[in-house]
Amino acid sequence: MMRKYVLYFVAVLSCILIYTSCYYDKASLVYPSSKSCDTTNVQLSTDLNNIMSVSCFSCHSSANASSFGGNYNLEDYNTIKTAASNGKLLSSIKQDGILALPMPQSGAKLSDCNINKFSAWINAGAPEN
Ligand code: HEC
Structure with missing residues (x-):
């Protein structure tokens, strides 16, 4: 009974980890004024x-x-x-x-x-x- 929830929890957690590890910001979008000239x-x-x-x-x-x-x-x-x-x-x-x-x-x-x-x-x- 509990095991099912633990497995489910681990599955959700690994999805989050995989997703966030692939997430990255483009510096030019996050800091638009640092390099570009308006x-x-x-x-x-x-x-x-x-x-x-x-x-x-x-x-x-x-x-x-x-x-x-x-x-x-x-x-x-x-x-x-x-x-x-x-x-x-x-x-x-x-x-x-x-x-x-x-x-x-x-x-x-x-x-x-x-x-x-x-x-x-x-x-x-x-x-x-
Ligand atoms: C230290 C004083 C000084 C500063 C600072 C200065 N100028 Fe001048 N500028 C002059 C003088 C003196 C003349 C006239 C030169 C002559 O006719 O012999 C002149 C002339 C000019 C002319 C006419 C040039 C020509 O050949 O007909 C322009 C355009 C000009 N300045 C733009 C600027 C701009 C834009 C800035 C700022 C980015 C600036 N100046 C900063 C002293 C200065």
Whole structure:
């Protein structure tokens, strides 16, 4: 009588063990932000301004542009929109030397992920979002 239940219990337990031993997580699914770069729906007012606060506004904010930023005020939408459209913005941060001087001036190059964010925003038409 009892034996039947014990056998049943062992059978269920081994099924669970077999099943869980074959279970595994894909790191890219469990930790989506660890390696991938989210370039969907990039916002100028948050995503890009956060990057520029760290790397650009010390020279290109409204307050600093005339003294340090060659009068390029990147807090001004029309200025960044123009630089986005004529290719100078991307050329400067890619530091390809084709259309614009390498930026940030005398600073570390932006990460590939951050460059891709600018690129995605420019490809979306450089919206005032
Ligand atoms: C240390 C100061 C400094 C920092 C930081 C800086 N810039 Fe500049 N940037 C300048 C100056 C000065 C000029 C004007 C250079 C000139 O015309 O000779 C300039 C020019 C530019 C231009 C026009 C380039 C051209 O050749 O017409 C762009 C676009 C630009 N910056 C984008 C950026 C971006 C984007 C960042 C941040 C990733 C950044 N800059 C960071 C100082 C800076």
